[in-house]
Amino acid sequence: MDRLELLDELDRLLPPVDKPEGPDLSFHPSGCDACDMLRTELAIWPGRKLPMEALFWLHDDMSSLSAAGWRWALPSYLRLVLESPPDEINLLLGFLILNLNPSPAYREDTRTRLGALDAQQLRLLLRFMQWCGEQPWLLAWGEDIDQACSFLDDLRRRR
Numbered sequence: 001m002d003r004l005e006l007l008d009e010l011d012r013l014l015p016p017v018d019k020p021e022g023p024d025l026s027f028h029p030s031g032c033d034a035c036d037m038l039r040t041e042l043a044i045w046p047g048r049k050l051p052m053e054a055l056f057w058l059h060d061d062m063s064s065l066s067a068a069g070w071r072w073a074l075p076s077y078l079r080l081v082l083e084s085p086p087d088e089i090n091l092l093l094g095f096l097i098l099n100l101n102p103s104p105a106y107r108e109d110t111r112t113r114l115g116a117l118d119a120q121q122l123r124l125l126l127r128f129m130q131w132c133g134e135q136p137w138l139l140a141w142g143e144d145i146d147q148a149c150s151f152l153d154d155l156r157r158r159r
Helices: 003-013 033-042 052-058 067-083 086-099 104-113 119-134 136-158
Strands: none
Touching: 003 067, 003 119, 033 052, 052 067, 052 086, 067 086, 067 104, 067 119, 086 119, 086 136, 104 136, 119 136
Protein backbone atom coordinates (compact mmCIF):
# COMPACT_ATOMS: atom_id res chain seq x y z
CA MET A 1 0.00 0.00 0.00
CA ASP A 2 1.38 3.40 -0.86
CA ARG A 3 1.09 6.72 0.91
CA LEU A 4 -1.76 8.03 -1.27
CA GLU A 5 -3.82 4.88 -0.71
CA LEU A 6 -3.31 5.26 3.03
CA LEU A 7 -4.44 8.88 2.88
CA ASP A 8 -7.57 7.81 0.98
CA GLU A 9 -8.32 5.11 3.57
CA LEU A 10 -7.67 7.58 6.36
CA ASP A 11 -10.30 9.92 4.89
CA ARG A 12 -12.83 7.09 4.57
CA LEU A 13 -12.21 5.09 7.73
CA LEU A 14 -10.84 7.52 10.29
CA PRO A 15 -12.36 10.95 9.66
CA PRO A 16 -11.82 13.73 12.20
CA VAL A 17 -14.15 13.73 15.22
CA ASP A 18 -15.03 16.30 17.86
CA LYS A 19 -12.52 16.76 20.63
CA PRO A 20 -13.53 15.00 23.84
CA GLU A 21 -14.08 17.44 26.66
CA GLY A 22 -12.69 17.58 30.18
CA PRO A 23 -11.95 14.24 31.82
CA ASP A 24 -13.12 12.36 28.70
CA LEU A 25 -9.91 13.50 26.98
CA SER A 26 -7.43 11.87 29.33
CA PHE A 27 -6.70 8.29 30.34
CA HIS A 28 -7.14 9.11 34.04
CA PRO A 29 -10.16 11.37 34.64
CA SER A 30 -8.73 12.77 37.89
CA GLY A 31 -5.89 12.46 40.35
CA CYS A 32 -3.13 12.23 37.74
CA ASP A 33 -0.80 15.20 37.29
CA ALA A 34 0.19 14.16 33.74
CA CYS A 35 -3.45 13.86 32.66
CA ASP A 36 -4.36 17.17 34.34
CA MET A 37 -1.50 18.88 32.47
CA LEU A 38 -2.55 17.23 29.20
CA ARG A 39 -6.10 18.60 29.51
CA THR A 40 -4.78 22.07 30.35
CA GLU A 41 -2.27 22.16 27.49
CA LEU A 42 -4.70 20.80 24.88
CA ALA A 43 -7.41 23.31 25.86
CA ILE A 44 -6.03 25.79 23.33
CA TRP A 45 -6.78 23.38 20.45
CA PRO A 46 -10.57 22.88 20.46
CA GLY A 47 -11.20 21.71 16.91
CA ARG A 48 -11.52 18.38 15.17
CA LYS A 49 -8.08 18.68 13.59
CA LEU A 50 -4.83 19.19 15.43
CA PRO A 51 -2.16 21.46 13.94
CA MET A 52 1.47 20.38 13.70
CA GLU A 53 2.35 22.41 16.79
CA ALA A 54 -0.19 20.49 18.88
CA LEU A 55 1.02 17.13 17.61
CA PHE A 56 4.63 17.98 18.40
CA TRP A 57 3.54 18.90 21.90
CA LEU A 58 1.40 15.76 22.24
CA HIS A 59 3.74 13.15 20.70
CA ASP A 60 5.30 12.06 23.99
CA ASP A 61 2.04 12.28 25.95
CA MET A 62 -0.12 9.98 23.82
CA SER A 63 -0.20 7.49 26.69
CA SER A 64 -2.10 10.09 28.73
CA LEU A 65 -4.97 10.20 26.21
CA SER A 66 -8.18 8.24 26.68
CA ALA A 67 -9.65 6.06 23.94
CA ALA A 68 -11.74 9.06 22.84
CA GLY A 69 -8.60 11.21 22.92
CA TRP A 70 -6.74 8.75 20.70
CA ARG A 71 -9.69 8.66 18.29
CA TRP A 72 -9.61 12.47 18.14
CA ALA A 73 -5.82 12.83 17.72
CA LEU A 74 -5.04 9.88 15.45
CA PRO A 75 -6.45 11.23 12.14
CA SER A 76 -4.35 14.40 12.43
CA TYR A 77 -1.30 12.47 13.64
CA LEU A 78 -1.38 9.95 10.78
CA ARG A 79 -2.07 12.63 8.18
CA LEU A 80 0.89 14.70 9.37
CA VAL A 81 3.21 11.69 9.15
CA LEU A 82 1.94 10.73 5.69
CA GLU A 83 2.13 14.26 4.28
CA SER A 84 5.45 15.43 5.76
CA PRO A 85 9.06 14.85 4.72
CA PRO A 86 10.66 12.13 6.86
CA ASP A 87 13.20 14.43 8.48
CA GLU A 88 10.38 16.59 9.87
CA ILE A 89 8.43 13.81 11.57
CA ASN A 90 10.98 11.21 12.71
CA LEU A 91 10.42 12.05 16.36
CA LEU A 92 6.62 11.95 16.04
CA LEU A 93 6.69 8.65 14.25
CA GLY A 94 9.14 7.08 16.68
CA PHE A 95 6.87 7.83 19.61
CA LEU A 96 3.83 6.48 17.75
CA ILE A 97 5.68 3.26 16.97
CA LEU A 98 6.63 2.90 20.64
CA ASN A 99 3.05 3.59 21.76
CA LEU A 100 1.80 0.83 19.45
CA ASN A 101 4.46 -1.62 20.65
CA PRO A 102 3.75 -1.66 24.38
CA SER A 103 5.78 -3.69 26.82
CA PRO A 104 3.79 -6.54 28.41
CA ALA A 105 3.07 -4.44 31.50
CA TYR A 106 1.29 -1.78 29.39
CA ARG A 107 -0.53 -3.90 26.82
CA GLU A 108 -3.88 -3.80 28.60
CA ASP A 109 -3.69 -0.01 29.00
CA THR A 110 -2.86 0.30 25.30
CA ARG A 111 -5.78 -1.95 24.37
CA THR A 112 -7.99 0.36 26.42
CA ARG A 113 -6.54 3.46 24.71
CA LEU A 114 -7.33 1.97 21.31
CA GLY A 115 -10.81 0.93 22.43
CA ALA A 116 -12.63 3.60 20.41
CA LEU A 117 -11.29 2.16 17.14
CA ASP A 118 -13.30 -0.46 15.30
CA ALA A 119 -11.83 -3.41 13.38
CA GLN A 120 -11.57 -1.45 10.09
CA GLN A 121 -9.82 1.45 11.80
CA LEU A 122 -7.41 -0.94 13.50
CA ARG A 123 -6.72 -2.54 10.12
CA LEU A 124 -5.94 0.93 8.74
CA LEU A 125 -3.54 1.51 11.63
CA LEU A 126 -1.97 -1.90 10.95
CA ARG A 127 -1.56 -1.01 7.26
CA PHE A 128 0.00 2.27 8.27
CA MET A 129 2.53 0.42 10.44
CA GLN A 130 3.22 -2.02 7.59
CA TRP A 131 3.85 0.98 5.33
CA CYS A 132 6.27 2.30 7.96
CA GLY A 133 8.07 -1.03 7.81
CA GLU A 134 8.61 -0.54 4.07
CA GLN A 135 10.24 2.89 4.43
CA PRO A 136 14.04 2.79 4.10
CA TRP A 137 14.42 5.68 6.57
CA LEU A 138 12.75 3.54 9.26
CA LEU A 139 14.99 0.46 9.02
CA ALA A 140 16.28 1.01 12.55
CA TRP A 141 12.70 0.66 13.83
CA GLY A 142 12.10 -2.67 12.06
CA GLU A 143 11.72 -4.88 15.13
CA ASP A 144 9.50 -2.35 16.92
CA ILE A 145 7.35 -1.95 13.82
CA ASP A 146 6.99 -5.73 13.47
CA GLN A 147 5.96 -6.04 17.11
CA ALA A 148 3.51 -3.15 16.75
CA CYS A 149 2.01 -4.88 13.71
CA SER A 150 1.59 -8.10 15.69
CA PHE A 151 -0.03 -6.22 18.57
CA LEU A 152 -2.45 -4.38 16.25
CA ASP A 153 -3.30 -7.51 14.28
CA ASP A 154 -4.09 -9.38 17.49
CA LEU A 155 -6.23 -6.49 18.72
CA ARG A 156 -8.06 -6.27 15.38
CA ARG A 157 -8.85 -9.99 15.41
CA ARG A 158 -10.44 -9.65 18.85
CA ARG A 159 -12.96 -7.06 17.60
